[in-house]
Amino acid sequence: MQNRTYTAEAEPGDEVTVAGWVHEIRDLGGIAFLILRDATGKIQVKFEKDEMDEDLVETGLGVSRESVVSVSGAVEEEPRAPTGVEITPESLEVLAPADPELPLDPSGKVDAEISTRLDNRTLDLRKEEVQAIFEIRAEILRAVREYFREVDCTEITTPKIVATGTEGGTELFPITYFGQEAFMNQSPQLFKQLMVGSNLERVFEIGPIFRAEEHNTPRHLNEATMIDFESAFIDHHEAMDVCEGTLKAAYQAVAENCEAQLSLLGYDDFEPLDESFPRLTYEEAIERVNATGEVDEQLVWGDDLSTEAEKALGEDIGSHYFVTDWPSEIKPFYIQDHDDDPDLSKGFDLMHPRMELVSGGQREHRYENLVAGFEQQGLDPEQFDYYTKMFRYGMPPHAGWAYGVERVVMTMLGLENIREAVLFPRDRQRLSP
Template sequence: MDDRTLATDAQPGESATIAGWLHETRDLGGIAFLILRDRSGKIQVKLEKDEMDDAMVETGLDAHRESVLQVSGAVEDEERAPTGVEVVPESIEVVAAADPELPLDPSGKVDAGLDTRLDNRTLDVRKPAVKAVFEIRSAALAGVRASFRDLDCTEITTPKIVATGTEGGTELFPVSYFAQEAYMNQSPQLFKQLMIGSGLERVFEIGPIFRAEEHNTPRHLNEATSIDFESAFADASDAMDACETIVRGAYEAVAETCEAELETLGLAEDFTVPEAGFPRITYEEALDRINATGAVDETLEWGDDLSTPAEEALGEDVGEHYFITDWPSEIKPFYIKDRDDDATVSTGFDMMHPRLELVSGGQREHRFDHLVEGFEQQGLDPEAFDYYTQMFRYGMPPHAGWGLGAERLVMTMLDLDNIREAVLFPRDRQRLSP
């Protein structure tokens, strides 16, 4: 069906059929130019009014901006054209007309607020800078998948409608599931652990997660994309090694394949792949370094979670991707294993960008009795999770893993101001459509 020539593939001396959006019309009197845009770029169409069919010229000049046109004709050299060539048309067809009044300017010459852009996301993504973000996101996820394959991982897909939440009944979106109540899954955590017990040993998933958090910040979403990893016969250190590999793989893929997109965003000169060997600092050291900055109002003590100002202060102090290890057991989920030498300290870790947290992970508790104790200590009913806990009676190996927010990865990679810039159709407290 798609037998057209892409704009950047058109070669002088050939006949070509170009199809795309009418980006701009320039009428100079006896001559006019149409600028067509497709996924590859732009190409100029020359209309010499006195030498061409009047009806064809009228069709081209009457078309409104962003209409879809199909143009067939000879390709000729023209050094003043955007790509060094232009099409001299033999036919012009309006495939799909656009209204004369657009809700936003896809050329980007006139700014629009974020709400207007998200309300009209289809038009918004036609802007080169916005399109570049999603081309880069795609490349980053391709790099993530390639890196997982290098780590000998099996890609899995787990349920998004579940009977219980990953961490109990909080922050869950209930849904009507025939005659019973179900929930949108917060994480593939429990299911990926079950797959470790299946013998797959190393698994990953890239898929949606849902959190009913009442945040309304530039860094939170209620539907996000989670990049998850789990490996048998691994500890927290092994999991951190894999995490670093995946993050660097995403950056490498973007650096190798997205030069034009980085140029569009003005990032080409400064974009670098993070150096190997992300620093690993303990939670206790993190508290000391944050307190030393004086950036938080109250002195942080053991057991405190890190607020946004605390994370930002520590990130500025460290200045690169880094891990925080050895978190207090009491503030980590029930499935995180405690250290053998000190039950008050967990094997949990977070991986941080200087701006914010990207990853949460750790070694998992693989011993049935200890796992049930963890449920009870956090006020959860183990019987509600029988489908999960019972599998730990049948030979569950030691294992570790993590979850990485894809939107946060892209947001920090491209220094975006708002996480909604990194997702096509955001879901937050105010936005359920489009």
Template sequence: MENRTYTADAEPGDSVTVAGWVHEVRDLGGIAFLILRDTTGRIQVKFEKEEMDDDLVETGLEVARESVISVTGQVEEEPRAPTGVEVTPESVEVVSEADTELPLDPSGKVDAELSTRLDNRTLDLRREEGQAIFEIRAEVLRGVREAFREADATEINTPKIVATGTEGGTELFPITYFGREAFMNQSPQLFKQLIAGSNLERVFEIGPIFRAEEHNTPRHLNEATSIDFEGAFCDHHDAMDVCESVVVSAYEAVAENCETQLEALDLAEEFEPPETPFPRLSYEEAIERINATGELDEQLVWGDDLPTEGEKALGDDVGGHYFITDWPAEIKPFYIMDHDDDAELSTGFDMMHPRMELVSGGQREHRREQLIEGFEQQGLDPDAFEYYTKMFQYGIPPHAGWGLGAERLLMTMLDLGNIREAVLFPRDRQRLSP
């Protein structure tokens, strides 16, 4: 819109045209106020009925909430106004009128169920809290990219339509691809390993992943955004160092550049980047500490995966971000390398927030014969992954990496109750539209 002024930039003495949504109308008799909202904030528009044209007053006061309007007028100082200024209108144009019956209240005065909000996401994101989450999400991804570049990593994009899954045929969404069966990729894992074996060496990707899991919980999605890293001539310790720096960089970017958004979410006073270094607990130490809490009905033994209540007990005990290292080889994927001096112990690691797992990673098996054995031990057909395994005949260096769930990072960072809050249009077992 030509000559438009954002509400946050309106200064006393300016003649402006502001445009946005009708947030609220307050009619006090001889005087009335319209609150106009745009992406930068809100501004008060004052109508003195007896001193203004009747049509102007009628247009401004009878327009339905959430209609899009344009107001031209003079900005004046008014300490009692929400932002200390107000506009005395010379003209009001209704650009796009809204229905009088709204499916939810964008002002936030009346709460709406999450399902209603997700069904009406456009309206929902007119709330300053909703807007704040996605402005922070964008800043998180910017901070993550900066951290990767500082680690000399190159951004890549890998296929999302694949012939076979990263970990076999489970949890895959099948599609028809020119008469052939294909799948939506559940991870860029195999492709980023192949690129780490090229002369690019260190690479990262931020992109969608698809998992046909039957979970229907506040922390699971069927389409998510994965932040992935892979580095040649890296071991699992190097990968954990990069992981830690990326997570801290995301927090630091938000702390530095999102003060207004954190205030909208009532987090400004308590928000701070996590302390470093993150503790690194072995799997064996982790189950010992979980058992010592007494929170589980049955004691964990070697080889058990960590149940949700166990993760929570350990998270409460540690009190911050931490790694779990040296997992049993039998419960990690085929491409995770085992320790040279103990084949039952893998180089796999998870990075945890006290609430949940955020990252899974490890050093990869770069020796072709051992990689093929790993396929067979997990019941997978190496021939189905020939595009991947054949490259290991041509000199793949030692390498390590990880994958971080962007939505889980945001969920834990902002203490959101449901991971769907961190996604514009979530995809889960029930939700395919909008």
């Protein structure tokens, strides 16, 4: 729209045209106000009924909430107005009327169940608090990309339609691909490893993954956005350094650049992550969990960390932390084992006190060991020939990790449901919108 002024830019003495949504109408008798909302904020439009054109007043006060309107007029100082200024309209055009009966209240005065909000996500996103979540999410992605470039990574994009799964045939969504079976990729893991075998060496990807998990919890999704990193000539310790760096960069950027959004969400005391993340071995972790006395059954070697165990350990540590040196049997085939102890892997997880965020480790780069890992986990190496054969042509030592953007947003902002960090979630019950 030509000559449009955003509400936040309207100054006393200006003649402006603003456009946006009707947030609220307040009729006080001889005088009435229309509150117009756009991407930058709100502005008050004043109607003095006895001194204005009757049609203009009727149009302005007869429009329903959330209709899209354009208002032209003079900006005047008004300390009692929500933003200290108001517009006396010379014209008002209804660009798109809204039905008077709305499925939810975008003003936020009336709460709605999350299912109703997700069914009407466009309306839901008109609420400042909801917008704030996605502005923070965008800042996280910007900061992470910038950090990756600072550590000499190349951004890549890998296929999302594949012939085989990253970790076998479970948790895969099958599709028909020109008459043959294919799958939606559950991870770029194998492709990013192939890339570090090229001359790119150090890569990252931010993109969707698809997992046909049967989970139906507040922290699981069937489509998620993953941040993946892989680098040649580093070990799992150096990979953890980069991982920690990305999270610290994200928190720092949000603290510096999202003050208004954090305030809307009640985080006026938001702090960056200044301290180094503790690194516990798996053995130390299960001993520490057991010592809390907060789990029903004591953990033994080989157990995964249950939700109960994660909660107990998170409360005990009180910050982000790594768990390293996991048992080989519970880590994927591509994670390298310690040469002096094949029962112990070089895999690691990064944990927030509430939940797991990151899975990573040093990868097995030796062809014979990699093929043996496939067989040990009951997978057919021939189905992954496109991947394994490249390890015969000089694959360097390498390590990497991945984490979901949604879990970072969820834990950073204390959201109760991961779906609040996704524009249009995909889970077992939701395929639309």
